[in-house]
Amino acid sequence: xxxxxxxxxxxxxxxxxxxxxxxxxxxxxxxxxxxxxxxxxxxxxxxxxxxxxxxxxxxxxxxxxxxxxxxxxxxxxxxxxxxxxxxxxxxxxxxxxxxxxxxxxxxxxxxxxxxxxxxxxxxxxxxxxxxxxxxxxxxxxxxxxxxxxxxxxxxxxxxxxxxxxxxxxxxxxxxxxxxxxxxxxxxxxxxxxxxxxxxxxxxxxxxxxxxxxxxxxx
Amino acid sequence: xxxxxxxxxxxxxxxxxxxxxxxxxxxxxxxxxxxxxxxxxxxxxxxxxxxxxxxxxxxxxxxxxxxxxxxxxxxxxxxxxxxxxxxxxxxxxxxxxxxxxxxxxxxxxxxxxxxxxxxxxxxxxxxxxxxxxxxxxxxxxxxxxxxxxxxxxxxxxxxxxxxxxxxxxxxxxxxxxxxxxxxxxxxxxxxxxxxxxxxxxxxxxxxxxxxxxxxxxx
Amino acid sequence: xxxxxxxxxxxxxxxxxxxxxxxxxxxxxxxxxxxxxxxxxxxxxxxxxxxxxxxxxxxxxxxxxxxxxxxxxxxxxxxxxxxxxxxxxxxxxxxxxxxxxxxxxxxxxxxxxxxxxxxxxxxxxxxxxxxxxxxxxxxxxxxxxxxxxxxxxxxxxxxxxxxxxxxxxxxxxxxxxxxxxxxxxxxxxxxxxxxxxxxxxxxxxxxxxxxxxxxxxx
Amino acid sequence: xxxxxxxxxxxxxxxxxxxxxxxxxxxxxxxxxxxxxxxxxxxxxxxxxxxxxxxxxxxxxxxxxxxxxxxxxxxxxxxxxxxxxxxxxxxxxxxxxxxxxxxxxxxxxxxxxxxxxxxxxxxxxxxxxxxxxxxxxxxxxxxxxxxxxxxxxxxxxxxxxxxxxxxxxxxxxxxxxxxxxxxxxxxxxxxxxxxxxxxxxxxxxxxxxxxxxxxxxx
DNA sequence: AATGAATGAGCATTCATTCAT
DNA sequence: CATGAATGAATGCTCATTCAT
Numbered sequence: 001x002x003x004x005x006x007x008x009x010x011x012x013x014x015x016x017x018x019x020x021x022x023x024x025x026x027x028x029x030x031x032x033x034x035x036x037x038x039x040x041x042x043x044x045x046x047x048x049x050x051x052x053x054x055x056x057x058x059x060x061x062x063x064x065x066x067x068x069x070x071x072x073x074x075x076x077x078x079x080x081x082x083x084x085x086x087x088x089x090x091x092x093x094x095x096x097x098x099x100x101x102x103x104x105x106x107x108x109x110x111x112x113x114x115x116x117x118x119x120x121x122x123x124x125x126x127x128x129x130x131x132x133x134x135x136x137x138x139x140x141x142x143x144x145x146x147x148x149x150x151x152x153x154x155x156x157x158x159x160x161x162x163x164x165x166x167x168x169x170x171x172x173x174x175x176x177x178x179x180x181x182x183x184x185x186x187x188x189x190x191x192x193x194x195x196x197x198x199x200x201x202x203x204x205x206x207x208x209x210x211x212x213x214x215x216x217x218x
Numbered sequence: 219x220x221x222x223x224x225x226x227x228x229x230x231x232x233x234x235x236x237x238x239x240x241x242x243x244x245x246x247x248x249x250x251x252x253x254x255x256x257x258x259x260x261x262x263x264x265x266x267x268x269x270x271x272x273x274x275x276x277x278x279x280x281x282x283x284x285x286x287x288x289x290x291x292x293x294x295x296x297x298x299x300x301x302x303x304x305x306x307x308x309x310x311x312x313x314x315x316x317x318x319x320x321x322x323x324x325x326x327x328x329x330x331x332x333x334x335x336x337x338x339x340x341x342x343x344x345x346x347x348x349x350x351x352x353x354x355x356x357x358x359x360x361x362x363x364x365x366x367x368x369x370x371x372x373x374x375x376x377x378x379x380x381x382x383x384x385x386x387x388x389x390x391x392x393x394x395x396x397x398x399x400x401x402x403x404x405x406x407x408x409x410x411x412x413x414x415x416x417x418x419x420x421x422x423x424x425x426x427x428x429x430x431x432x433x434x435x436x
Numbered sequence: 437x438x439x440x441x442x443x444x445x446x447x448x449x450x451x452x453x454x455x456x457x458x459x460x461x462x463x464x465x466x467x468x469x470x471x472x473x474x475x476x477x478x479x480x481x482x483x484x485x486x487x488x489x490x491x492x493x494x495x496x497x498x499x500x501x502x503x504x505x506x507x508x509x510x511x512x513x514x515x516x517x518x519x520x521x522x523x524x525x526x527x528x529x530x531x532x533x534x535x536x537x538x539x540x541x542x543x544x545x546x547x548x549x550x551x552x553x554x555x556x557x558x559x560x561x562x563x564x565x566x567x568x569x570x571x572x573x574x575x576x577x578x579x580x581x582x583x584x585x586x587x588x589x590x591x592x593x594x595x596x597x598x599x600x601x602x603x604x605x606x607x608x609x610x611x612x613x614x615x616x617x618x619x620x621x622x623x624x625x626x627x628x629x630x631x632x633x634x635x636x637x638x639x640x641x642x643x644x645x646x647x648x649x650x651x652x653x654x
Numbered sequence: 655x656x657x658x659x660x661x662x663x664x665x666x667x668x669x670x671x672x673x674x675x676x677x678x679x680x681x682x683x684x685x686x687x688x689x690x691x692x693x694x695x696x697x698x699x700x701x702x703x704x705x706x707x708x709x710x711x712x713x714x715x716x717x718x719x720x721x722x723x724x725x726x727x728x729x730x731x732x733x734x735x736x737x738x739x740x741x742x743x744x745x746x747x748x749x750x751x752x753x754x755x756x757x758x759x760x761x762x763x764x765x766x767x768x769x770x771x772x773x774x775x776x777x778x779x780x781x782x783x784x785x786x787x788x789x790x791x792x793x794x795x796x797x798x799x800x801x802x803x804x805x806x807x808x809x810x811x812x813x814x815x816x817x818x819x820x821x822x823x824x825x826x827x828x829x830x831x832x833x834x835x836x837x838x839x840x841x842x843x844x845x846x847x848x849x850x851x852x853x854x855x856x857x858x859x860x861x862x863x864x865x866x867x868x869x870x871x872x
Numbered sequence: 873a874a875t876g877a878a879t880g881a882g883c884a885t886t887c888a889t890t891c892a893t
Numbered sequence: 894c895a896t897g898a899a900t901g902a903a904t905g906c907t908c909a910t911t912c913a914t
Contacts, residue, residue, distance in 0.1 A: 041343070057896055711899070
């Protein structure tokens, strides 16, 4: 009986960690694993149950519904992304532009290396997110602040041209999200080299905030 | 008997035919409608049938399979987007930057006002696209050339800084796609005004191609 | 438009052969062909229609139902088997035992070389045969008389030990049918050589009618 | 609520278990019943479910697939046939010819009194048997050895003329199978008395192995 | 003589979930 | 804490057949 064959998350979540929380962890890890392996569309409670060698019913002892399970998973993903971004940010404490570039690269790499995770984190239909718990939502939004902070510091250092850091963080996010999405959906023209595409996307995104000669437009 | 309760496409396709083509249209229109209402994941042949008040079998008289139906829909969407972009391009024959901005706006507006199409057009998982007919694929790709042409002309006029027009067209597309996606998925922070977000996204995207004082590294 | 790509039956049936009978023939030939190629289970009116490039409806102009079509086909098969057996019988006019052996071989070979045909001819469930037209049934039964005649002549020549030629013809038929069935169902042990099996089956079947030293009890 | 209206198998299998095995039995018994009533071709999971007044899903709690269900059924039939043959063989330990005759009679009676089993046991198309588990296949083949052993002992006693006992067991099986098949398919001429037909079939089959005066023919 | 349009019934299988234990 | 038993609803798709034209 394997039961715990996948790398475990270091319990980032707010679990009070009584004894039986182990199964909760096992479910989450297995679900994540299945998600990556078979995709969101093919994820089913039964498969999770089969994989952990418990009955489907047991999952419901720990999660109210499939949605609740997914939400927990999204949250974990957001937390991991947070950790990744944070580590990245700390590597460039005094160079906001470099930091911004690194954050962009970090986001894209997170998406590309966790494709199915990415799908549930950012592409789940709004109705499935309706019941997403507000405090988790707030935590997720915190990821954006890394971008906003870099922008703000860049502006304060006079090196970036930023009007509203919060809005700009969102548009940067949009660009990165579009980049990841097209790559994951394999919609990019085969003639275009992936790495060139990514580099260009990041470069142009950042160029949009560098002071320009023609400041005219709108 | 409702039967035709949704706005109809003005028969963009190559049909000018007999009576029985009406049902084909009805199916396509209804499918589009269901797509925006319930999303691709919840779309089923039976639901379509129920909605048009025909038997599921009847759909198969007009489309070989669910995939074929979706492909037809995607193609229609691509063709309409093409028409929109073309009309937009012609409105600014001699001002590449203005044209580029208008094309961006056009794309975003297309996405926001045809959410039915958008999901299947750009977010369908690669497996479902595998059998997408090559000639339709080629037609779809043509939409990108409007962007590439504007970039090229802007470069030739010395007003845009563009290395590879084809790659850049793709990164612009990525930005726009990300923008539309986040809006449709209702992932944007409620505190941010939609119109501001869109305008900013477009402006920054284009700024990325304006000549800058600081020569952007790599 | 091919329409008549398969070898045609030489109109053994009782058709008055007006002009439109051509389609009837085409349907029969195509059905036979499909049967051999794809098996009885996969035979459908639609497939036949597709193959002959007529509408499914058209088939119903010539055959009342799928059953009627199958019955016509069975009849044709029986007639062909009849021809085969007849030709075989005529080759041994004066040697009843040899003739019997040849008839057995002929039957088995017919079965093995027309597997799917054989299936509908002899293995169709009784309820599908209920409405089989009596005159066709009688014609089919005539095939048995070749065996009965050989038995009778063998008895008259004092070379075969036969009580009731009609019953014995049936038991011989049963043996042959069993032999063909097992071979077609691939139920024979792989260690047993097909040809040896067939030869043995025939030999033993005939030996059952040769005069024995031990007068067989009961 | 009928639920258990058919004769039950006395749990030949290796289950001596809990309560839930009852449904498994009910499914098997009902399936057998439906098989004889409607034939293999018309057997569907839904019909079984309807008949046992459970949901179709419930069947899948006990059998992985339709094939698995059929295989279980075939195996049960083979085991019962085995028991019947074994009991028969033991009744004639020292009289190989009598034993052979009794085994033939036993096989035919098994077929005629278990028509439900018969079709799936011996007439299933090879495709459906492909995945038949090898150990079950081996068990099934063991039934043939009763015939082979009787032949061998008859030969050793100098009372039967047998070349290859294994091949001959198969041809005897073929004869019996043909006999049963024609009877079950109701293909026998109504003028022929069933019992006469069966007796004759068995007698002639065995006569084929008695030493003959004319040993000549190949 | 031929068809286009349409359908009701059916298929094997999977799903998330519930409930009594 | 965990489960076995059970289900209603759903899935894409195929079938033989009918009927008005």
